[in-house]
Structures are given as C-alpha cells and as structure tokens.
Amino acid sequence: MSLSDADHELVTAELGREPTAAEAALFENLWSEHCAYRSSRPLLSAFDSEGDQVVVGPGDDAAVLALPEPDAANAPAAERDADDYGDTYVTFGVESHNHPSFVDPFDGAATGVGGIVRDTMSMGAYPIGLLDSLYFGGFERERSRYLFEGVVEGISHYGNCIGVPTVGGSVAFHGGYEGNPLVNVACVGLTNEDRLVTATAQEPGNKLVLVGNGTGRDGLGGASFASEDLAEDAETEDRPAVQVGDPYAEKRLIECNEALVDEGLVLSARDLGAAGLGGASSELVAKGGLGARIDLDAVHQREPNMNATEILLAESQERMCYEVEPADVERVAALAERFDLGCSVIGEVTDGNYVCEFAGDAGAEAEAVVDADAEFLADGAPMNDLPSEPPSEPDQDLPTDEPPLDEAVAAVLAAPSTASKRWVYRQYDHEVGTRTALKPGDDAALLAIRETEPDDERDADDEPAAGGDGVGLALASGANPKWTTVAPYEGARAVALENATNLAATGAVPLAAVDCLNGGNPEKPDVYGAFEGIVDGLADACAALDTPVVGGNVSLYNDSVEGPIPPTPTLAVLGTTRGYDAPPAALDDDRAADSELLLVGSGGDALGGSEYLAHAGGSDRFPTLPDESGGADDLGGLVASLAAAARHESTLAAHDVSEGGLAVALAELVTDDAGVDATLPDRVATFDETPGRLLVQTTDPEAVATAAGDLPVFRLGAVTTDGTLSLTVDDESVALSAEAVRDHRDVIDRELA
Incomplete structure (x- = not known):
C-alpha cells in the first residue's frame, strides 16, 4: 500500500508542505483501516457502551469494569445500581x-496472544485468562489443517510460556475461510482503582520511556498489511510484515509492569502494537x-543501521511505552x-506537535523526520462513505429426501465444528494461576476472583479463605458463520444470545461484552451490507441483554483469491455469579436414577443455518429467536431466568442447546454411567439450533420450573443409568452408547493424532 492520492492531498494541506518519507509511512499506517476504522467507525455508534459497571469504555487499550459485590453478583445488570459495585476491577479486550x-x-497466532496481553498490562492489570476464537476452511482440506495446527501450537506455546491460562473460546470450520482464516483472541485482567492506568498522556515535561525487547525490522507495515486483501503470494511476499514473538521476554515484561505499577x-502507558512506536507514542499524547x-x-x-521509518514503524514485540x-x-x-529488559528514554511529552528526530550516523546532526499535530495523526483520517446492498434472503428449500435419523445424528455429531475440541484445549495450560474453577470443554469458563471475598471470610493476614464465597467470573466467546452467512442480522443476534446462554449454564449473568467484527472487502457493496447487518444485530441483541459493549476490534479486508470470508461477529462476554461452583455440562452419574432431564426455553421454527442442513442439503429461513416467539419479554430476562434455573440447588447438570441442536446437546450430556431416553416430535425439534435454551438435570423439576419464571419447561424424558443416548423422532429411533458418541465426536483427535 501507499498513501492514497486523496489522503496525500489532505496531509499536504495540513502540513503546508510535502510529507517526508517517514511521515508518509506513518500516516499510511495510522490512517489504515486497521488503525483508523475508516469504514466501520460510522457504524459503531450503534453499540451501547455505558453502565454503572463501566469504568473505562471504548477507545483505550482495554475496557475496565467494576465487579459487583458478591451479594449482587447474581442480579442482572439492569437491576443493580452504582452502590452494588466494589473496588475490584477487571479489564477486557479482544x-x-x-x-x-x-x-x-505459529508466529501470527503467538504474537496475537502477546499483543492482547500487553493491552491488558497497559491498563495496570495483571492478565488472568485468555479466550481464542478460531475459524478455518473445511477440515478435510490439507491447507486448513496445516493452518489449524500451526495456530493452536502458536497460541499454546505463547500462553503456556507466559503463564496466562487459555480457559475457553471456540473453533469453527467453514468453506468461507479457505483463503483467509481468522484468529481472534480475548484477554481478561485484574486490577483495582489504585492501580488503574490509561493511555492518556498527563503533562508536558514528563519523559517517555520504552521498556522491553530491542527494536528490529520484523512486522514492518503490519497495520497497512492488515488493511488489504490477501494476495495469492502473501505467504512469501508478506512474511516481513509478520511479527516474531519471544514469550519469555513477555513474561519478564509482565512482571516488570507489575513492579512499575505497584510502585506508582x-x-x-501504551503497548507497541499496530504501527509500532509511531502508533503507540502518537496515540498516547493525542489522547x-x-x-x-x-x-x-x-x-x-x-539490528544495525535501521533508518527512521523502520525504527518508527517496526512492530517488534514485547515492548511498552510509558509516561x-x-x-x-x-x-x-x-x-x-x-x-533483564532493555530501557530507553526516548523523549518527552510536550504541548506542541508530535516531532521525531533522527541523525542515524554518529556525529551527524539530527533532523526532524516527523513534525505533525498528534491528534491529526491519530484521529484525522476521514471516514469512508461506502455503498451497501442488503444481503439477499435465502430460499426456503428443505431437502426432499431427508437422511435416516441414525445417519443424520452421526453426521451432526462428527461435523468438525460441533465435534469435541479436546485436541485443542488439552494443549493449553488452563490451570496456571490457580483461578480456573471450570475448565475448557464446558459451555463457559469460570475464574475465581478471590479478591472479592467478604472481609469476614479472610484470615488474619487478609488472605482469601479456602472455599470462600467471592465472585465467579464466567467467560465465553465465539461466532457461528453458518448463522451469519444465512442471515447476518439475525445470525449476529443469535451469536450474542448463544454466548450469554453459555454464561447462564454456569449460573452467571452478563456484565459486559467486547466484539471482534470480521468482514471481507468493504468496498464491495454486498460485503459491506452484510457487515452492517452483523453490527446492527450484535448491537440490538446486546442492548436487549442489558450488556454494554465496552470495546473491541474491527478486521476488514479478509478477502483473498478464494473470496470474502463470511461476516463473522465474534463476541466475548464476561459475566458474574456468586461463588466458584457451577453445574457441569454432563449428567451427574451418582444421582441419575433420582433425577429428570428438562428443556428450559423454547425452540425456533426453522432449520436455517443448522449443521443438519449443511449435511442434508437445502436452505431455510433463520429461526425466530425466543424473545420474538413468546419465550420471554426480553433477552436479558430470558438469560437471567436460565441462569436462575442453572443455579438452583436441585440442579445437577446444565448445558446449552445451540450448534447441532438437541441431538448434539443431549449427546454431550451422556456419560458412561448416565444416559437419556428422549422422545422428540420432529426433525426441526431435533436439529433446530435456536440459542437461549438449557438442558437441566434436576432432582426437583417443579422447583426448577419455578426458578425459570415465565420460560416454558419441557420434560424431555428419563435420565437412565445405562450410559446410552436414546432418541425417538416420529417413527424413527437411534441408540448410541457413550463410547459410540465419543467415537463420533473425536474426529479431530483421530485425524490429527
């Protein structure tokens, strides 16, 4: 890329002269889509980012949220007031x-982890958990498996080395990602009011200090590289734009950052990410x-003999800029x-322009290679006014010859997107830090925030007591490209409800969300129209969930010779519950004979965007979400009712229903000693993927129905002690042992063993 003619004219008019080579490169990167959000920022005002829990909202390296006191942790955010929040803060970014x-x-995914961790550090927080949402082409493709294995290895290597647990996330396989995979990473950190730092420079005369690894030539032009379609030769031609990480340096930087913050x-602070030193330092003072x-x-x-532009724009990793x-x-x-980190006093804050000087050779006189208004650099890029076309409605075309039930169930269980992701998460150290109360593999992760335990549960040294009753922090993230390909707006709403339902399965209610909005080339009207759809869908659903969207990331130009990716609105949601215990997402073996299995919440009316249709062929309208079909007055109330049912003292297990429908959700509940004998009315009920529903194993069905409030509750069948999944649909039936279920669902393990 280079500075466009229109941007060049604007810059020249502002400067009153031609830009230097360093200035042109700096403007090109800071005004790129990746940094300036030129095509997406006009749409982002749709999100509600305010609430009593929001300490720092969008615009900083990460959002900052106040956690509720334990007594208020189970109350929906709409029912809390400012007095319900304590002085323990978490940061959240993606x-x-x-x-x-x-x-x-490998390096691309690894440095993605490093970058979001440094975003957390720059707010004065210690990173305590990671989530990764990954999207690849068809699993049967050799290229897709190569990328999948390399990305997982990069994430696990970096996260394990720095000692931050990867506790959850998602993986999806879809043909639309053949030429452009997606790697979205979220991080949560822990801080408090006294330790809070922002990226807003304070006062002229203060020094700017660079701490961390030495600056090299890796990652040059990374921001502009991320703002263009991938070319056919990208693997070779764009390799210099990819940063190379050093997790051991990052671990030292994490601990050094803690010491710096502890001592005030x-x-x-700002981490050096996109546009390197030029981006971090100019944005810091501009704010x-x-x-x-x-x-x-x-x-x-x-590296020797680096020129001014290289020093300014290199995206070498593990570096922080401090005021x-x-x-x-x-x-x-x-x-x-x-x-054992490098440290340079690189300049100072002024009340004038953003000026960079460079001599290069020893004894040479330094010259100003950049001299521009910092706010113009950081925020002066004009927004794009792009044409858009609404996405076309899919034809309602159900398959004429539906496959036999046993074949359909087996196919949906073995589909890579719905299959077990154990191969992925067993490579992550998800217990480092000793906060992980609910491990990967369930609907959501749960972290113990012991700092929130009441004073009367602390010992004489003010340490949290063992088994205390503080706030549990639930985390979930992901998107479903099948949903958003069929219907971007409705699919994005379903993504929001699905992630909130994952939290509800742990008994938690949402506190806030961050989003990673991924799209193709926005200059294509149909692509931009679909992108508008996912933005509006997420915004409307999060508003209905009473969940402020407090930050995020936009990634456009995910387009290649294979075509654009599906519109992909990854949402990471954070929620709270009192205590650190949560029902498992598998049947309780010991009390199977004394319990019943309930479906809490109503399904939709169609199979659109389902894994079943992907196998059987045909297409259908997207199913109506529960708040529009009488299931609840609003999505926030729906999720609060689901969480109350999951938290009830008689609940032995809770699991959400989404991808693969009831067929997959029931199969995932089965263990070697506990099974299900269920009767379902038809194929739609069996494979419909409408979110906002929970399967609940309980010893007191009436009490759970009461806890669920106005939500419909259905008895699905008996919980058995034979470890078998038995389904009857119309006049067909299928029975699978727990071992057979695992055999279907372990397709990724088998193929990559």
Missing part, C-alpha cells in the same frame, strides 16, 4: 491477528491533547534491568 496467521500460523511509577519530542536514535535496537515523571526515570531503568 484483538484479531488474521492476516499474519495465514502467512505464518506509570502515569500512562491527552498534547505532543511529544521523540529521539529515534535513543531507541534500543537489535514517567523525570524524577522516576532512574527507578524505571533499575526495574527494567532487574528483569
């Missing part, structure tokens, strides 16, 4: 590393309405040395 992960799946040495004077020769480097009072610089340098 990023994409899509193009780099296509070119180099950081006034503001404070200030300027800076940067000495590029002072930047510690790991520090002059009197504290020596202490910052001493802490960096303790953790």
